[in-house]
Amino acid sequence: MSQRFQSLEAYVPGEQPADMEYIKLNTNEAPYPPSPGVIAAINESEIRKLFLYPNPDGTRLINKLAEFYHVGADNVIIGNGSDELLAFAFLAFCDGGRGVCFPDITYGFYPVYAELYDVPYEQIPLMDDLSINLSDYCGVNKNIIIANPNAPTGIALPLGDIEAIIKSNPEFVVLVDEAYVDFGAESAIPLTRKYDNLLVMHTYSKARSMAGARLAYAIGPEPLIGDLRKMKYSFNPYNVNRLTQIAGEVALQENEYYVKMREKIVKTRESTVSRLSEMGFLMTHSCANFIFAKLPGVSGYELYSALKARGILVRHFSKPRIADYVRITIGTDEQMDRLCNEIALIRTR
Ligand SMILES: *Cc1c(COP(=O)(O)O)cnc(C)c1O
Numbered sequence: 129m130s131q132r133f134q135s136l137e138a139y140v141p142g143e144q145p146a147d148m149e150y151i152k153l154n155t156n157e158a159p160y161p162p163s164p165g166v167i168a169a170i171n172e173s174e175i176r177k178l179f180l181y182p183n184p185d186g187t188r189l190i191n192k193l194a195e196f197y198h199v200g201a202d203n204v205i206i207g208n209g210s211d212e213l214l215a216f217a218f219l220a221f222c223d224g225g226r227g228v229c230f231p232d233i234t235y236g237f238y239p240v241y242a243e244l245y246d247v248p249y250e251q252i253p254l255m256d257d258l259s260i261n262l263s264d265y266c267g268v269n270k271n272i273i274i275a276n277p278n279a280p281t282g283i284a285l286p287l288g289d290i291e292a293i294i295k296s297n298p299e300f301v302v303l304v305d306e307a308y309v310d311f312g313a314e315s316a317i318p319l320t321r322k323y324d325n326l327l328v329m330h331t332y333s334k335a336r337s338m339a340g341a342r343l344a345y346a347i348g349p350e351p352l353i354g355d356l357r358k359m360k361y362s363f364n365p366y367n368v369n370r371l372t373q374i375a376g377e378v379a380l381q382e383n384e385y386y387v388k389m390r391e392k393i394v395k396t397r398e399s400t401v402s403r404l405s406e407m408g409f410l411m412t413h414s415c416a417n418f419i420f421a422k423l424p425g426v427s428g429y430e431l432y433s434a435l436k437a438r439g440i441l442v443r444h445f446s447k448p449r450i451a452d453y454v455r456i457t458i459g460t461d462e463q464m465d466r467l468c469n470e471i472a473l474i475r476t477r
Contacts, residue, residue: 141155159463182373199321228273234273254281260278277312311397311415311416330347332344435474440466
């Protein structure tokens with residue numbers, strides 16, 4: 129392997145063990161299938177067309193996304209998941225002279241890409257309550273990535289704070305990763321018409337039940353989107369396959385289904401939060417489809433392992449400041465009942 133990658137620490141996705149059937153609450157997927165039209169659209173006639181390459185621009189999907197978000201088609205790019213669009217953003221906007229910053233506790237892929245692309249990066253510590261201190265991001269003179277709501281804390285910044293960050297760093301790109309925005313935060317997409325340094329990224333993986341299809345999009349001013357497009361055409365022009373493009377279009381047409389689904393997930397989140405706090409858990413205020421919880425007296429790893437032994441997967445991060453916590457994806461009501469019942473047994477053991 130090349131010398132420069134020998135010490136690279138790759139991203140570690142949530143586990144998918146095959147030894148038994150688990151209730152999977154460890155990667156923030158939706159617990160419900162895609163909408164009926166999406167399922168019907170991936171039919172034999174579309175599968176028969178797989179001998180053809182997909183449309184490299186994703187023109188039809190991009191036009192639908194542009195209409196949906198009231199922006200121009202030149203303001204949208206699609207990618208094979210946000211992870212790919214993030215890679216394009218690192219390539220396009222960051223280098224030795226233009227570093228990047230993000231919180232010390234956030235999506236684990238940001239530092240991996242910074243290392244992979246050899247970009248200087250600063251991890252800005254969250255405050256003790258795991259929230260972002262706004263002034264830490266004002267006038268930093270670096271590119272900035274903020275997940276809003278943040279992961280794995282679920283804590284959201286108000287749009288006014290995001291706007292203050294954008295305004296105070298006019299010469300640098302502010303990338304707002306809104307993977308979870310539809311579960312209870314305010315989107316910065318409307319601000320992309322006002323600021324030329326803002327990029328907003330959304331994924332179909334969480335709030336649109338399509339983690340397995342690999343689809344995401346970025347919205348921003350035309351010059352920034354053009355730069356991302358240049359990276360895409362230098363890396364993988366056919367990055368989103370035919371079936372996924374179709375699924376993405378139909379999902380937008382059936383937005384009502386997803387709105388209802390998210391309302392249901394948020395309701396399940398709130399009832400789970402109540403039950404866990406009755407059992408003595410401490411949690412951050414989640415605006416996402418997961419909760420970040422700790423039980424005083426029980427380590428995060430203990431809780432993770434005890435749940436795994438009982439057939440429930442949650443995510444544990446062995447990082448110093450958050451080792452006491454587990455991140456629990458919100459599943460169906462039935463799955464969360466099972467979770468709470470198993471936790472009650474673990475506590476009284
Ligand atoms: C899940 C997640 C992503 C990755 O989404 P994909 O579109 O599935 O690649 C990006 N950012 C955050 C904060 C996430 O939680």
